[in-house]
Amino acid sequence: MKFLTIANAGVQHLSPYQAGKPIEELERELGISNIIKLASNENPFGFPESAKQGIREALDDLTRYPDANGFYFKQAVAKKFGLGSEQITLGNGSNDLLELIFQTFVSEKDEVIFSQYTFIVAPLAAQARNAKARVIPALDYGHDLNGFLAAVNDKTKLIYIANPNNPTGTFLTHQQIEQFLTQVPSNVLVVLDEAYTEFTAASERVNSFELLQRYPNLVVCRTLSKAYGLAGLRIGYAVSNEEIAGLFNRVRQPFNCNSLALAAGIAVMNDDSFIQKVAENNRQGVELLERFFADKGLAYIPSKGNFVMLDLGQPALPIYEALLRKGVIVRPVAGYGLPNHLRISIGLPEENQRFLTALSEVLGL
Numbered sequence: 603m604k605f606l607t608i609a610n611a612g613v614q615h616l617s618p619y620q621a622g623k624p625i626e627e628l629e630r631e632l633g634i635s636n637i638i639k640l641a642s643n644e645n646p647f648g649f650p651e652s653a654k655q656g657i658r659e660a661l662d663d664l665t666r667y668p669d670a671n672g673f674y675f676k677q678a679v680a681k682k683f684g685l686g687s688e689q690i691t692l693g694n695g696s697n698d699l700l701e702l703i704f705q706t707f708v709s710e711k712d713e714v715i716f717s718q719y720t721f722i723v724a725p726l727a728a729q730a731r732n733a734k735a736r737v738i739p740a741l742d743y744g745h746d747l748n749g750f751l752a753a754v755n756d757k758t759k760l761i762y763i764a765n766p767n768n769p770t771g772t773f774l775t776h777q778q779i780e781q782f783l784t785q786v787p788s789n790v791l792v793v794l795d796e797a798y799t800e801f802t803a804a805s806e807r808v809n810s811f812e813l814l815q816r817y818p819n820l821v822v823c824r825t826l827s828k829a830y831g832l833a834g835l836r837i838g839y840a841v842s843n844e845e846i847a848g849l850f851n852r853v854r855q856p857f858n859c860n861s862l863a864l865a866a867g868i869a870v871m872n873d874d875s876f877i878q879k880v881a882e883n884n885r886q887g888v889e890l891l892e893r894f895f896a897d898k899g900l901a902y903i904p905s906k907g908n909f910v911m912l913d914l915g916q917p918a919l920p921i922y923e924a925l926l927r928k929g930v931i932v933r934p935v936a937g938y939g940l941p942n943h944l945r946i947s948i949g950l951p952e953e954n955q956r957f958l959t960a961l962s963e964v965l966g967l
């Protein structure tokens with residue numbers, strides 16, 4: 603029996619996620635120590651103290667099921683951003699939210715629109731449901747909103763926009779997003795994935811929650827995996843109008859967020875000083891890398907995220923491997939169709955410096 607032939611049509615063409623090896627294993631294989639990982643846009647400050655405290659307090663109650671409604675977490679999010687709790691949907695990270703959004707709205711007969719070079723989860727979620735993906739060629743590595751609009755037809759169900767975009771770091775302004783929303787038919791959902799919004803200067807950030815009041819077809823996804831430093835716990839949230847949130851909650855697994863994630867989430871939502879520290883370190887790190895690349899005549903994509911894309915103008919894999927042998931893990935992005943680029947996550951100042959030193963040695967700069 604070939605079980606592939608009886609799997610759902612969309613699943614037959616999916617490829618499994620290629621996970622990296624654990625750092626300890628790489629160190630053993632390469633015979634080196636002190637590897638630094640600047641590959642997954644994780645928070646270089648590690649797990650916030652406030653979150654640890656929240657978890658300690660929740661540890662004694664793990665016998666019980668989590669609070670399915672995430673009452674206090676939603677309350678913390680709602681208070682911080684001036685939202686109603688009924689607008690918020692819990693996710694086991696925003697990957698889970700994207701799956702939930704597709705599960706709720708997208709089926710085989712639908713079309714979804716997204717950009718070339720965007721976060722892999724949207725293409726995967728479309729593929730798994732055998733929905734038709736309209737992949738719009740990137741414009742300067744970012745989303746071509748006019749291209750998106752031109753692709754809308756009566757089968758279009760959803761448009762996915764990661765802003766800032768991963769893996770390219772490109773950014774659309776509030777005005778560009780709003781101008782776009784005015785032209786999208788009201789029966790087409792616009793999913794705005796703002797996993798990196800905390801890294802954008804407050805003055806430049808898209809005020810997406812304000813846009814929700816005028817564009818009920820907008821769904822905003824946020825995560826605690828990046829600036830909040832909770833990637834290993836898995837928690838994120840979607841913000842939408844109440845009716846849409848109600849539909850998501852019909853599909854959502856009631857216990858998709860575990861008790862520890864909720865407790866840590868509540869704690870970090872009230873930890874503004876941590877986010878400020880993280881954002882400031884990131885701003886300086888992006889500036890350092892971009893200035894270095896510019897000085898050395900290396901091409902890069904200006905970033906509003908917590909990573910920078912370096913364009914080596916030659917196959918990036920040998921350079922990735924040479925950096926690895928020097929104990930610096932960065933992210934090759936050939937899988938995204940960018941074989942000459944490397945994505946470097948911003949680390950602590952000494953980590954950024956180690957990357958630049960390793961790169962200089964590898965490229966003979």
Ligand SMILES: *Cc1c(COP(=O)(O)O)cnc(C)c1O
Binds near residue numbers: 797824825826833837
């Ligand atoms: C990292 C990232 C996420 C976050 O995923 P989680 O499942 O919340 O860890 C979401 N969207 C984009 C564009 C990302 O790069």
